[in-house]
Amino acid sequence: MTKQMLCRGGLLRWVVQLLRTLLLRIMSHFKAELQTSYSSPSLQIVPKYVPIPRVKGLPIVGTLFDLIAAGGAPHLHKYVDARHRQYGAIFREKLGGTQDAVFVSSANLMRSLFLQEGQYPQHPLPDAWTFYNKRHDCQRGLFFMEGAEWLHNRRILNRLLLNGNLNWMDVHIESCTRQLVDRWQTSIEQAAANGEHYELPDLERQLYRWSIEVLCSIMFGSRVLNCSEMQCALDEFSQIVHKVFEHSSRLMNFPPRLAQLLHLRIWRDFESNVGEVLQQGASIIELCISLQRAQPPSEQEQEEALYHKLQAAAVPSEMIKRIFVDLVIAADRVQQSVGPVCALLRSAAATSHRSRTSCS
Numbered sequence: 001m002t003k004q005m006l007c008r009g010g011l012l013r014w015v016v017q018l019l020r021t022l023l024l025r026i027m028s029h030f031k032a033e034l035q036t037s038y039s040s041p042s043l044q045i046v047p048k049y050v051p052i053p054r055v056k057g058l059p060i061v062g063t064l065f066d067l068i069a070a071g072g073a074p075h076l077h078k079y080v081d082a083r084h085r086q087y088g089a090i091f092r093e094k095l096g097g098t099q100d101a102v103f104v105s106s107a108n109l110m111r112s113l114f115l116q117e118g119q120y121p122q123h124p125l126p127d128a129w130t131f132y133n134k135r136h137d138c139q140r141g142l143f144f145m146e147g148a149e150w151l152h153n154r155r156i157l158n159r160l161l162l163n164g165n166l167n168w169m170d171v172h173i174e175s176c177t178r179q180l181v182d183r184w185q186t187s188i189e190q191a192a193a194n195g196e197h198y199e200l201p202d203l204e205r206q207l208y209r210w211s212i213e214v215l216c217s218i219m220f221g222s223r224v225l226n227c228s229e230m231q232c233a234l235d236e237f238s239q240i241v242h243k244v245f246e247h248s249s250r251l252m253n254f255p256p257r258l259a260q261l262l263h264l265r266i267w268r269d270f271e272s273n274v275g276e277v278l279q280q281g282a283s284i285i286e287l288c289i290s291l292q293r294a295q296p297p298s299e300q301e302q303e304e305a306l307y308h309k310l311q312a313a314a315v316p317s318e319m320i321k322r323i324f325v326d327l328v329i330a331a332d333r334v335q336q337s338v339g340p341v342c343a344l345l346r347s348a349a350a351t352s353h354r355s356r357t358s359c360s
Helices: 002-037 062-068 072-087 108-115 129-136 146-159 168-194 203-220 222-226 228-253 256-261 267-294 300-302 308-312 319-328 329-360
Strands: 092-093 100-104
Touching: 062 072, 072 092, 072 100, 072 228, 100 108, 100 300, 108 228, 129 228, 129 267, 146 308, 146 319, 168 222, 203 222, 203 228, 203 267, 203 308, 203 319, 222 228, 222 267, 228 267, 256 308, 267 300, 267 308, 267 319, 308 319
Parallel strands: none
Antiparallel strands: 092 100
């Protein structure tokens, strides 16, 4: 009796297993039929997130050769702009290395990205600069800070620069710009009086000098620019600082640590130039502070200078110097933005002139 029950139990389990196998085969068959026979968009599963467009590249090196063919790191902004025209407001690309770089050109996407970056965002710093700072034990400004130190100082600057009325800055910007345009106008009139054609000499350096003057005026007030010693310091500084970014852009295509170990010229040029720029930048800030102490500004002038606003916010003097030195060095980014704007204005003026000529 017991043996018969065991046989029946084994047979029953075998039948159940057979039915399960048949059921799975039938379901897989109908699933394949649905996928091949019904391709209507209404029946297709729409993904929740659209994948970011990716630029195809070679293994390991990615699209590094494409960047080099386009002119290398100094022309990265033009290269990325061309990619945006091809792939849209956001795309990802591997420019060598192991990680994809994501490029964003939409203001709304940037805003949403900043809102989601967390309390301590990770800043993409150039390897050449971080290696130099570590090698020489440099304490840099806000651009090189991380973690709690960055958050503390950023909150202070946010209160001063993102909230409230910023018209006090317009006075300094308009004053420096008017002086630059007046100098150009005087030179043009003198050349016209002599029957000569005038062309602006070394426009890039003049724009960089203008951006430094604007920053110094915003930080310490316009009176510091009236000092002859200050004018000489700005002349020397504007002649050397743009070389830093030329050298650092070359090191974007070569590991800085390896360049230093091999004593390559690209590292030696960068290292010596950065040391000189940091020293002269610190000297300019020290000179501005000493001029403030020698000639105490009025109450209105204090309200129109960022230096006094930071002092009122109890920011240590050494931290103010670190922040200001980096701002002065980074003024190169300002002139790089102004340059294309000048080119667009010139193009618009030429188009307007042709239109008036054709109409007349």
